[in-house]
Amino acid sequence: MTPRITAQHEDGQRIFHFADPEASLSGIIVVDSLALGPATGGCRFWHYDDGAAMLSDARRLARGMSYKNAMAGLPLGGGKSVIRRPEGAFDRTALFQAFGRVLQEIGGDYLAAEDVGTTPGDMEVVRAQTPFVFGLPAHGGRAGGDPSPWTALGVFLCIAHVCARHALPLSESRVAVQGLGHVGADLCRRLHAAGATLIVSDVQTEAVARLRAELPVQVMSPDEIHAADVDIFAPCALGGVLNQETIAHMRARFIVGAANNQLSTAEDAARLHARGILFVPDFVANAGGIINVAAEYLGHDEDTVRKAVARIPDRLADVLDRADATARPPAEVADAMARDVIADAAARIPGSGRQRPL
Numbered sequence: 001m002t003p004r005i006t007a008q009h010e011d012g013q014r015i016f017h018f019a020d021p022e023a024s025l026s027g028i029i030v031v032d033s034l035a036l037g038p039a040t041g042g043c044r045f046w047h048y049d050d051g052a053a054m055l056s057d058a059r060r061l062a063r064g065m066s067y068k069n070a071m072a073g074l075p076l077g078g079g080k081s082v083i084r085r086p087e088g089a090f091d092r093t094a095l096f097q098a099f100g101r102v103l104q105e106i107g108g109d110y111l112a113a114e115d116v117g118t119t120p121g122d123m124e125v126v127r128a129q130t131p132f133v134f135g136l137p138a139h140g141g142r143a144g145g146d147p148s149p150w151t152a153l154g155v156f157l158c159i160a161h162v163c164a165r166h167a168l169p170l171s172e173s174r175v176a177v178q179g180l181g182h183v184g185a186d187l188c189r190r191l192h193a194a195g196a197t198l199i200v201s202d203v204q205t206e207a208v209a210r211l212r213a214e215l216p217v218q219v220m221s222p223d224e225i226h227a228a229d230v231d232i233f234a235p236c237a238l239g240g241v242l243n244q245e246t247i248a249h250m251r252a253r254f255i256v257g258a259a260n261n262q263l264s265t266a267e268d269a270a271r272l273h274a275r276g277i278l279f280v281p282d283f284v285a286n287a288g289g290i291i292n293v294a295a296e297y298l299g300h301d302e303d304t305v306r307k308a309v310a311r312i313p314d315r316l317a318d319v320l321d322r323a324d325a326t327a328r329p330p331a332e333v334a335d336a337m338a339r340d341v342i343a344d345a346a347a348r349i350p351g352s353g354r355q356r357p358l
């Protein structure tokens with residue numbers, strides 16, 4: 001069965017709509033930038049209310065991946081795929097096999113890996129159809145496997161950096177973690193081991209129960225966690241959680257988390273700045289996972305990943321120093337830094353002073 005794929009260009013992005021009704025597959029791949037290398041970003045498997053919501057999510061996530069990969073110094077462009085989670089029963093293997101055929105048809109400008117809703121097992125199913133997928137189970141000290149622990153480590157190191165910068169002992173800190181999935185739960189373990197007090201929340205009661213059985217945590221409702229009386233708010237669920245409404249009620253001094261696209265709009269960075277809340281740009285803090293994916297793509301080992309993830313706080317320090325020196329929100333500074341890296345790479349592409357056409 002050949003999937004149906006249609007492509008369009010919009011604002012410099014190449015957008016592929018794909019469908020294979022027999023496999024219950026439908027979704028979107030967005031190639032945002034190829035200036036630094038193949039457009040790389042996770043595959044999200046999620047419920048969407050409508051096609052417009054799915055498209056805007058994919059486009060914002062793909063742009064975020066371009067910035068994240070550029071800031072992490074990786075030889076990768078930015079892209080993202082989203083697959084609509086079918087209503088009712090479906091054959092998961094058939095669905096991811098069909099997605100693999102889509103990647104194969106597109107031909108390597110986009111490289112997939114896990115994201116929310118997908119697993120290394122799904123990526124193995126995809127790999128049987130195409131080489132253009134990573135995040136496969138790791139073997140013999142090589143990089144690979146679930147990127148989440150690396151993402152959690154990078155976020156933890158950024159929290160530690162922000163605490164040190166503001167003379168707040170991590171062991172005395174109170175942290176609210178929103179979302180107890182692959183990254184959030186692992187982050188909680190690291191924070192607990194460092195002596196932090198944890199307030200947590202998840203929309204899935206089983207996720208809360210699992211963590212509660214493991215660690216001493218205080219639980220808050222998903223509607224209130226953003227307003228918890230804590231030092232640090234760590235969004236590790238979905239995007240858009242920092243908006244006009246939530247920012248007005250926030251009591252944390254610092255926001256450092258794993259979720260992609262935490263700011264609902266660009267103005268929300270200024271809102272946080274005006275309230276004196278330090279927002280660590282998500283794509284700087286959460287690069288650990290893609291660093292692991294890149295190492296798998298490049299054939300590096302786990303030790304290389306560990307060293308690269310340990311350098312994330314140095315990049316954060318650079319962003320925060322520049323933000324302090326210019327009194328600008330760190331998100332604005334980080335966006336500008338990433339755009340510069342991409343523009344420099346695009347200018348070096350032979351035969352054009354601009355990015356290679358998508």
Ligand code: NAD
Pocket residue numbers: 115116117147148149151178179180181182183184201202203204207222236237238239258259260286287289290
């Ligand atoms: P996951 O699917 O394992 O976990 C997400 C958790 O958030 C789930 O338990 C879900 O129930 C919960 N959740 C959803 N909406 C919520 C809400 N409103 N309030 C509280 N909890 C809610 O996903 P993950 O892999 O842990 O990723 C978490 C976030 O980090 C995502 O935004 C993802 O894009 C981002 N991220 C993940 C990685 C990675 O390596 N996994 C890398 C970079 C960024």
